[in-house]
Amino acid sequence: MSRVESRGLILAHFWVAFLAFVAAALLGLYQVSERSGLFPALESNHLYFQSVSTHGVLMGFVLTTFFAMGFGYYCAIESLKRPLWSPGLAWTGFWVALVGTVLAAVALLGGQASILYTFYPPLQASPLFYLGATLLVVGSWFWCLEMVMTMRAWKQEHPGEPVPLAMFGNAVNGTLWFVTSLGVALEVLFQLLPWSLGLKETVDVGLARTLFSWTLHAIVYFWLFPAYIALYTLVPRAAGGRLFSDEVARIALIMLLVFGVPIGFHHLYMDPFQAAGWKFLHMTGTFMVAVPSFLTAFTVTASLELAGRLRGGKGLFGWIAALPWTNPIVLAGILALLLLSVGGFGGLINASYSMNSLVHNTQWVTGHFHLIFAGTTVIMYFGIAYHVWPRLTGRALFSEKLARIQLWSWAIGMVVLTFPWHALGLQGQPRRISTTPYDTPLVETWQINEVLMIVGGIILFVSAVLLVVNLAASHATRDSGAGAESFAAPVQPLLRLPTVLNGVGFWFWVLVIYMVVSYGYPIGQFFVLDTHGAFPWSI
Amino acid sequence: MHVDPLERKWAILSVTLMVLSMVVLGFYALEANIRPPSNVETIDSTRLHLTEEFAEDNLGVKTAADGAVHVTMVAARYGFFPRTVTVPQGVPVTIRIASADVLHGLHAPGTNFNTMVVPGYVSQLTVTFPRTGEFPVMCNEFCGLGHDYMWSRLKVVPKDQFRASLKEEVRHEQG
Numbered sequence: 217m218s219r220v221e222s223r224g225l226i227l228a229h230f231w232v233a234f235l236a237f238v239a240a241a242l243l244g245l246y247q248v249s250e251r252s253g254l255f256p257a258l259e260s261n262h263l264y265f266q267s268v269s270t271h272g273v274l275m276g277f278v279l280t281t282f283f284a285m286g287f288g289y290y291c292a293i294e295s296l297k298r299p300l301w302s303p304g305l306a307w308t309g310f311w312v313a314l315v316g317t318v319l320a321a322v323a324l325l326g327g328q329a330s331i332l333y334t335f336y337p338p339l340q341a342s343p344l345f346y347l348g349a350t351l352l353v354v355g356s357w358f359w360c361l362e363m364v365m366t367m368r369a370w371k372q373e374h375p376g377e378p379v380p381l382a383m384f385g386n387a388v389n390g391t392l393w394f395v396t397s398l399g400v401a402l403e404v405l406f407q408l409l410p411w412s413l414g415l416k417e418t419v420d421v422g423l424a425r426t427l428f429s430w431t432l433h434a435i436v437y438f439w440l441f442p443a444y445i446a447l448y449t450l451v452p453r454a455a456g457g458r459l460f461s462d463e464v465a466r467i468a469l470i471m472l473l474v475f476g477v478p479i480g481f482h483h484l485y486m487d488p489f490q491a492a493g494w495k496f497l498h499m500t501g502t503f504m505v506a507v508p509s510f511l512t513a514f515t516v517t518a519s520l521e522l523a524g525r526l527r528g529g530k531g532l533f534g535w536i537a538a539l540p541w542t543n544p545i546v547l548a549g550i551l552a553l554l555l556l557s558v559g560g561f562g563g564l565i566n567a568s569y570s571m572n573s574l575v576h577n578t579q580w581v582t583g584h585f586h587l588i589f590a591g592t593t594v595i596m597y598f599g600i601a602y603h604v605w606p607r608l609t610g611r612a613l614f615s616e617k618l619a620r621i622q623l624w625s626w627a628i629g630m631v632v633l634t635f636p637w638h639a640l641g642l643q644g645q646p647r648r649i650s651t652t653p654y655d656t657p658l659v660e661t662w663q664i665n666e667v668l669m670i671v672g673g674i675i676l677f678v679s680a681v682l683l684v685v686n687l688a689a690s691h692a693t694r695d696s697g698a699g700a701e702s703f704a705a706p707v708q709p710l711l712r713l714p715t716v717l718n719g720v721g722f723w724f725w726v727l728v729i730y731m732v733v734s735y736g737y738p739i740g741q742f743f744v745l746d747t748h749g750a751f752p753w754s755i
Numbered sequence: 756m757h758v759d760p761l762e763r764k765w766a767i768l769s770v771t772l773m774v775l776s777m778v779v780l781g782f783y784a785l786e787a788n789i790r791p792p793s794n795v796e797t798i799d800s801t802r803l804h805l806t807e808e809f810a811e812d813n814l815g816v817k818t819a820a821d822g823a824v825h826v827t828m829v830a831a832r833y834g835f836f837p838r839t840v841t842v843p844q845g846v847p848v849t850i851r852i853a854s855a856d857v858l859h860g861l862h863a864p865g866t867n868f869n870t871m872v873v874p875g876y877v878s879q880l881t882v883t884f885p886r887t888g889e890f891p892v893m894c895n896e897f898c899g900l901g902h903d904y905m906w907s908r909l910k911v912v913p914k915d916q917f918r919a920s921l922k923e924e925v926r927h928e929q930g
């Protein structure tokens with residue numbers, strides 16, 4: 217598959233992602249409105265939970281998975297200048313994932329899966345939903361394989377040469393996602409599917425939650441990787457500079473892989489079935505995994521400063537003004553860094569073993585992940601889309617100005633939505649509620665924040681529509697004349713690299729050992745404990 | 756391999772900061788006894804009413820001979836039982852709670868009273884309530900369409916008032 221033929225594959229992935237996104241944004245607006253209680257005509261817990269389930273699945277699983285896959289193919293083809301290892305398999309993965317998405321959507325829209333995107337048993341959805349979720353994950357495994365094998369093929373053709381960072385990052389992400397998704401895959405295949413089909417009467421909820429926690433944390437890195445890779449390899453060049461350090465970027469990405477997966481217990485701090493020592497062990501890893509994000513913030517900011525100074529920016533802050541704020545991907549990068557630094561602090565609070573009990577499962581948590589995920593990560597998806605579209609369609613972007621308006625409005629909308637949302641959490645509002653029937657003075661303090669959230673939801677929905685309209689219109693503009701992608705070159709040219717920074721094999725095994733240590737006993741215990749007839753496993 | 760000296764310093768600083776956070780939190784977890792519920796104890800959730808501890812008549816607040824305060828509760832769609840729990844201020848209170856059906860979560864805002872309630876397992880936690888007052892106890896894990904309506908009350912009262920209220924109860928039972 218040549219560069220031209222691969223465009224269809226990449227665009228197909230991106231379009232599935234963004235169509236799911238705009239539909240889910242509309243549901244988001246409905247949710248903030250319903251929750252506020254200001255519109256009696258909208259009140260319906262039935263519809264509300266159906267909507268939140270659909271919104272969560274579309275945003276959390278569909279948008280992200282399809283975007284990450286499309287971006288991986290783009291980076292592989294553009295950075296290696298060679299075809300994919302097996303284009304047929306890539307298309308197969310696409311169709312498998314799409315069929316899975318459709319099956320899950322049928323169950324969700326039919327009201328047969330209103331159990332939220334975390335689908336914790338013993339709430340039960342129709343088997344269709346679990347089947348769809350499984351296919352979506354299995355489809356993405358084709359992508360994981362494609363990333364690792366394409367990199368390997370290139371290395372055989374170029375012995376001893378450093379793999380381009382954009383490809384390396386996606387191969388790390390492919391490995392990370394494969395290991396990460398195994399947890400939920402085991403849960404669905406051996407527990408939820410047999411149980412929803414009536415083959416087993418009960419499931420062990422402790423085991424199910426433990427397996428889900430295996431996936432629940434590192435999945436956010438799978439979402440985040442395209443954003444980080446773009447910050448390292450696309451933004452510095454678009455800003456007119458270079459990448460500050462290629463090696464440190466690799467170290468950061470590898471740390472995310474090794475420390476990111478075996479730490480899921482911070483989602484189980486408040487659960488009774490895991491002992492305190494294991495929770496503490498996972499907490500230490502949770503703090504270590506903040507380090508690569510600190511490194512990323514440094515490297516990317518330094519790269520931007522370099523660009524600003526090359527463009528004539530002077531003084532302590534002059535370089536910031538000298539950056540090309542009008543370039544969509546640079547603007548997206550700056551806004552993403554800003555939102556990340558605010559959101560990161562909130563994350564450290566959640567991660568704290570003891571502070572967690574003040575915020576666990578309050579609206580603080582939903583506010584936090586909207587800021588950091590729907591803000592930082594998704595805004596980079598937009599920036600990437602504006603950047604790659606002219607190269608994929610061969611046509612100029614319909615309107616750069618509209619793109620800028622869209623990015624600014626998304627960032628502002630996110631602040632308007634999530635700041636009051638955090639406040640609601642500190643004021644004790646539990647998450648996942650459609651109404652507030654509690655007889656306590658607390659409820660009055662919530663109202664103003666709920667209203668502000670509606671304002672945020674409106675801004676964000678308009679912004680989402682602008683994105684899709686702009687991208688669609690860009691298929692029919694004048695010739696862009698955009699050539700091949702050129703990724704940011706590092707300040708210090710990379711001549712040789714230690715082998716461990718040029719491949720994923722070694723780190724994969726490190727991760728496997730770390731996983732056995734941190735999850736081996738906690739999972740194994742369920743097969744030994746007397747769980748009173750709640751079957752841990754079904755074979 | 757090339758790492759800029761400034762970047763190296765930044766990396767060391769980041770790691771130090773994180774290790775320091777861990778040490779501080781570890782210290783508090785052990786020293787001030789702030790720790791999340793972590794007893795690994797199974798129970799048959801479909802037969803709670805047949806157990807001694809979680810039978811309906813045995814739920815509520817009890818004071819042991821040594822003055823320790825124990826609370827036993829059940830979470831079931833859609834409520835926490837008993838509907839009102841009264842505990843003393845400034846005294847460690849040990850709370851044990853089990854679910855009779857699905858997954859629930861319980862949180863009294865502004866306090867450390869926060870735990871998941873998982874079918875098949877008993878949650879146990881010890882909380883000291885520093886402030887008096889009435890707190891709502893709300894379910895914070897989606898448990899079905901009535902999830903938003905699942906809540907109860909917690910009253911934290913001064914120690915002497917708590918003792919008086921216990922005596923009161925005893926007299927009621929005898930009378």
Ligand code: HEM
Pocket residue numbers: 240241242244245247248251268271272273275276279332333334582586589590594633647648649672673676677
């Ligand atoms: C248009 C802007 C958006 C609005 C107004 C919005 C609003 C909401 C609301 C009100 C909830 C329910 C929260 C609860 O009660 O627990 C929710 C849940 C969720 N949102 Fe959004 N959201 C928006 C965009 C996004 C984006 C861009 C993403 C990610 C890419 C996202 C991911 C999620 C997920 C995964 C959930 C499920 C949370 C759960 O099940 O507890 N949202 N959203």
Ligand SMILES: [Cu+2]
Pocket residue numbers: 432433434480482483
């Ligand atoms: Cu996590």
Ligand SMILES: [Cu+2]
Pocket residue numbers: 859860894895896897898899901902903905
């Ligand atoms: Cu609930």
